[in-house]
Amino acid sequence: LIHLPTASWNVAKVKELFLPFEQERILSIPLSVRLLNDSICWDLEKGGDYSVRSAYRAIFGDYEAEIRTSGSSSSNFWGRMWAAATLPRVKVFFWRARRGALPTLVGLSKRIPGKNIVCSVCRVEDESELHCLRDCITARLLWDECDLGSAMTGCFQSFGELAAACFERLPREEHGLFMTVCWEIWGARNRWIFEGERCDPRRSMDYVTKLISELKGEEGKGGCVVGRARQRWIPPPAGWAKLNVDGGVCEGLGSSAGAVIRDEKGMALLAAAWSFEDLWEPRIAEAKALLLGVKAAVEAGFVRVVVESGCQGLINAMKSQEDGRSCFHMILDDTRHFCSLLGSVSWSFVRREGNRVAHVLAHSMPWEVGGRVWVADFPSTVCSTLTVYLSMNES
Known part of the structure; x- marks a missing residue:
């Protein structure tokens, strides 16, 4: 096999x-x-x-089990939630969402036996809190419009699990933004269902920005993430190379990964793309991309490498030497094995805008099972993206 x-x-x-x-x-x-x-x-x-x-x-499939078996961690979550920098009505909404108390079709079916539970928008999956706020088309449109999407990756059984994971992954100052985006997703979804108004992700995120800015007493600066400019790619120190990696899941096809290595001038030294028929979850795809990128750096003879990924949980796990028995931790151990063959390694988290070239390699290359590595004559999509980044860094 x-x-x-x-x-x-x-x-x-x-x-x-x-x-x-x-x-x-x-x-x-x-x-x-x-x-x-x-x-x-x-x-x-x-x-x-x-x-x-x-x-x-x-066994019992209810979120109240977490409340009963994890009182201290739950109290810590609620404390951070109520202290988050967002509107009171957003906090009440988020409290209901995490308790599984939103009027979703799955929730209503517990009170009305036989009720249809298929999502009213996409008509593909059951309409639970997790589906509505992360997986449905409305949610995906809004998460794609902001920089918090990387915190959403992973396999969760409920929105409560997802919320707890995101509170751990995100800085405390971004908890309010995360909650407000969830609230706006719910509002945009309801407008789509009850008023026939299709979701406009940019307008929705402008509204979120305005709310948070007003709450902080600041003027809205525009853009999709409050108080944060689009992040540029930052060159490595002289004598080092920077490896950027990204993983992806292609619905109906499999999984993919991309990696690019650049010098301190931003010039590409190596680019690689991999496609697999394996059906990994997003966090595994990100970890595999990291492993394959480091392995490619070793095989190409690089010695001092700054490794950068848009998956903050993955970078934190490598920095902290996180250990475990899961498949995810097995891949981390594989990566550490190849890191031991490098002279020096440092780890860095970068947001989507600073990881665009690796993203293009992972998501925009023609689908072909296997791996492709370039050290010259890079694909045109990679060259055009590199040109944009070089001009940004010079401006």
Whole structure:
């Protein structure tokens, strides 16, 4: 089932032997490039270790279990939520959303048996809080319009889990912005359903910006993220190279990754793109992109490398030497193995605008399973994006 030379699944064999739902589950499991022996991990906890709390929640499926089994951490969350810099009505909305008390079709079906629970907007998935505020088309349009989308990645069973994770991943000063965007997503969604007004993500984010700015007593400066200019790509120190990576998930196709290495003048030294039939979740795709980028840097002979990603949780995990038994931590260990072959490594988080070239490599290249590496004659889409960044840094 495993293609040993590439440490990847033999997709044709998997599809030949297993049913579709089994294929999807198998292809979502990442493999170690070191071809380690199998080990058991608990898929319902981020670190891969079993906990009574997650088992209880898996059995009973209600968010109140978290409140009962995790009182101190829950109190800490509520304290940060009520202290966030946003409007009182936004806090009340967010409190209801995290408690699973919004009038979604899934929630209403618990009181009205037999009620249709398919989303009223996309008509694809069940209409839960998590779907409405992260996965539905309205939500995706707004998250794409702001810089908080990277905090949303991962597999969550409820919006409550997502909210707790985002509060950990985001700086405290951005909690209010995150909550306000969720509130505006809900409003835009309702306008679409009840008034037939299609979502305008730019107008919605301008409204969020105006609200937060007025709350802070500042004039709105425009743009989609309050108090933060679009981030440029910053060159590495002299004698160093900078590696930017990005991962992606292509619906119906598989997963992808992109990497670019540049010098202190911003000139590209190496670019790479990978496409896989493996069906990874976004956090795994980001981790795989980091691994593949570092591996490419080692194989190309680079010694001192600044590694940059738009996934803050991933960068924090590498900086803190985070350990665990999960698939995610297995990939981190693979990455550390290749980092040990470099002379010096430093880690840096960058927002989407500063990671655009890697994003283009991960998301905009023609789909072709396998890896492609360029050290010259770079693809035209990469060259045009590099030109834009060089002009930005010179201005």
